[in-house]
Amino acid sequence: MATKKNKNPVFVTGDVHDPHLRGYDNKWLKRNQGMDEIDCAIKYGDIAEKYKIPVTLFFTGKCFASEKRMKSLHAKSFVEFGAHTYNGLQPSWIHLIFKLLLKSYYGPYKYQRRDIIKTQNIMEDFSGEPVQLWRTHAYQSNNNTLDILRKTGFRVISDEVCLDEAKILQVREGLHSVPINTPPDHENLYHGVFNETRLKDNRMIMDKLSSIFRVHPTRANVIRFIKEVIKTILGRRGKVDFTKPLAYNVTDYFDLLKKETEKALLRDGYAMILLHPGCMEIADGMKGLEEFFQYLKKFKVSFVGDTKLNS
Ligand SMILES: [Zn+2]
Numbered sequence: 001m002a003t004k005k006n007k008n009p010v011f012v013t014g015d016v017h018d019p020h021l022r023g024y025d026n027k028w029l030k031r032n033q034g035m036d037e038i039d040c041a042i043k044y045g046d047i048a049e050k051y052k053i054p055v056t057l058f059f060t061g062k063c064f065a066s067e068k069r070m071k072s073l074h075a076k077s078f079v080e081f082g083a084h085t086y087n088g089l090q091p092s093w094i095h096l097i098f099k100l101l102l103k104s105y106y107g108p109y110k111y112q113r114r115d116i117i118k119t120q121n122i123m124e125d126f127s128g129e130p131v132q133l134w135r136t137h138a139y140q141s142n143n144n145t146l147d148i149l150r151k152t153g154f155r156v157i158s159d160e161v162c163l164d165e166a167k168i169l170q171v172r173e174g175l176h177s178v179p180i181n182t183p184p185d186h187e188n189l190y191h192g193v194f195n196e197t198r199l200k201d202n203r204m205i206m207d208k209l210s211s212i213f214r215v216h217p218t219r220a221n222v223i224r225f226i227k228e229v230i231k232t233i234l235g236r237r238g239k240v241d242f243t244k245p246l247a248y249n250v251t252d253y254f255d256l257l258k259k260e261t262e263k264a265l266l267r268d269g270y271a272m273i274l275l276h277p278g279c280m281e282i283a284d285g286m287k288g289l290e291e292f293f294q295y296l297k298k299f300k301v302s303f304v305g306d307t308k309l310n311s
């Protein structure tokens with residue numbers, strides 16, 4: 001019997017970073033699995049095809065230098081393309097300075113505009129199709145990003161993480177925000193270097209740092225900046241506090257995700273899921289993902305591009 005839960009849309013998304021991005025996941029994949037995130041995306045796309053689950057993958061612009069592999073991904077009928085900044089906001093130190101001076105990790109208007117147009121151009125040259133879906137790397141957009149996306153013809157942005165109550169809203173004329181309303185994998189799931197010991201160590205460093213600086217309350221800005229630097233060094237930055245995540249093993253994570261997906265469908269009328277191909281491969285060679293896609297078959301899974309946008 002079709003229930004309300006089954007009729008509301010589920011969106012499955014993943015972010016894919018080019019091999020030049022020297023993140024922990026990329027390094028781990030190369031060293032332990034001999035793969036990069038584009039290889040993982042191809043495997044993810046194959047699983048999507050097998051279970052007929054539409055998936056929307058947000059790629060950094062630099063991924064399109066790997067033309068042959070990107071063509072094979074583009075040919076998959078259950079894979080939709082979105083954009084994810086040009087190079088995953090590299091190098092980090094420039095963005096830390098932006099954050100310190102402008103309170104925007106992504107950067108000033110002009111920088112963002114150049115980055116967004118560069119990403120859009122390389123993708124449109126590749127596919128000959130308009131690129132209309134966007135997710136800023138590490139959820140780092142601000143009002144400038146929304147203004148630029150509207151002016152450059154984007155229709156959907158999905159980089160707000162909202163686990164309580166989420167709404168699909170028109171944030172600029174013709175541009176809708178579809179918040180992620182289920183727990184994302186990267187910051188909740190143990191995988192690769194993000195294991196229990198490391199998370200405990202990170203928390204200890206952050207606690208020590210806080211206690212050292214607690215005696216100098218007037219230096220709040222310096223403390224905040226140093227914390228940003230430490231978070232970056234630890235490979236955890238963004239609006240979400242990655243230093244205190246709830247961490248799960250694969251089985252527990254997918255149990256949680258199933259519950260949260262059903263909750264989101266009833267509460268918000270849709271579920272937006274973020275499962276990175278890289279993280280899924282590192283965690284267990286995508287076995288958990290495959291089982292999850294099988295579970296999703298009872299729902300109405302849609303491409304992000306097919307979102308009904310009325311408000
Ligand atoms: Zn990213």
Ligand SMILES: [Zn+2]
Binds near residue numbers: 025186191276278
């Ligand atoms: Zn990850």
